[in-house]
Amino acid sequence: MKKLAxxxxxxxxxxxxxxxxxxxxxxxxxxxxxxxxxKDAYALERARxxxxxxxxxxxxxxxxxxxxxxxxxxxxxxxxxxxxxxxxFLYIFSEYFVEEFRNKIINIHPSLLPAFGGKGMYGINVHKxxxxxxxxxxxxxxxxxxxxxxxxxxxxxKAIYVREDDTPETLQKRVLEEIxxxxxxxxxxxxxxxxxxxxxxxxxxxxxxxxxKVGIEI
Ligand code: GAR
Numbered sequence: 726m727k728k729l730a731x732x733x734x735x736x737x738x739x740x741x742x743x744x745x746x747x748x749x750x751x752x753x754x755x756x757x758x759x760x761x762x763x764k765d766a767y768a769l770e771r772a773r774x775x776x777x778x779x780x781x782x783x784x785x786x787x788x789x790x791x792x793x794x795x796x797x798x799x800x801x802x803x804x805x806x807x808x809x810x811x812x813x814f815l816y817i818f819s820e821y822f823v824e825e826f827r828n829k830i831i832n833i834h835p836s837l838l839p840a841f842g843g844k845g846m847y848g849i850n851v852h853k854x855x856x857x858x859x860x861x862x863x864x865x866x867x868x869x870x871x872x873x874x875x876x877x878x879x880x881x882x883k884a885i886y887v888r889e890d891d892t893p894e895t896l897q898k899r900v901l902e903e904i905x906x907x908x909x910x911x912x913x914x915x916x917x918x919x920x921x922x923x924x925x926x927x928x929x930x931x932x933x934x935x936x937x938k939v940g941i942e943i
Pocket of ligand 1: 734735737738739740768812813833834846847848851905
């Protein structure tokens with residue numbers, strides 16, 4: 726059993742999808758804590774409802790980003806966390822934090838990276854930009870976190886078509902429901918079952934068969 730810490734800032738629908746898959750025994754892990762930098766994040770409520778330790782802790786409670794991250798590193802190490810799962814967490818970790826947990830931090834981003842990633846690209850902003858550009862396809866990406874925002878090695882990606890009558894909201898909904906809630910729990914399952922190998926920028930998935938469950942054939 727692996728131990729996860731999930732970082733959130735918003736509604737936590739991805740957190741919910743992960744909790745649901747853990748509950749039915751699909752992911753061999755427990756969530757030790759859910760950490761939010763937004764006090765009113767509904768994700769904290771979801772954690773409490775599921776008996777998971779819910780912690781609100783903000784960068785603003787510390788004199789510097791380094792102090793904040795040092796506190797988090799000590800806490801996560803004291804809890805013996807195996808993987809850090811970012812699920813809509815609006816904060817960019819520094820090199821210090823990322824190096825402490827190399828290839829142990831994963832994130833989901835609502836576009837086909839490296840398109841529509843980086844600073845300022847989060848949540849609905851991503852879908853607005855996708856529509857403004859006139860994209861015909863979009864999707865979501867699960868990746869390891871490294872020092873470049875949204876730039877770490879890619880674990881899974883899946884695409885859908887953009888419709889002519891899509892709004893940022895309809896696109897966000899389809900990307901969440903049809904892609905994110907499926908590929909994120911699956912990536913975490915693969916990680917917790919030690920079926921992911923990182924070779925430089927390349928991520929090798931050792932169980933290709935299971936990817937078919939979410940419509941990925943490689
Ligand atoms: C998700 O769409 C996630 O991909 C995105 O925030 C949303 C969180 O929703 N993350 C980013 O944009 C990161 N750059 P949720 O709180 O319902 O899981």
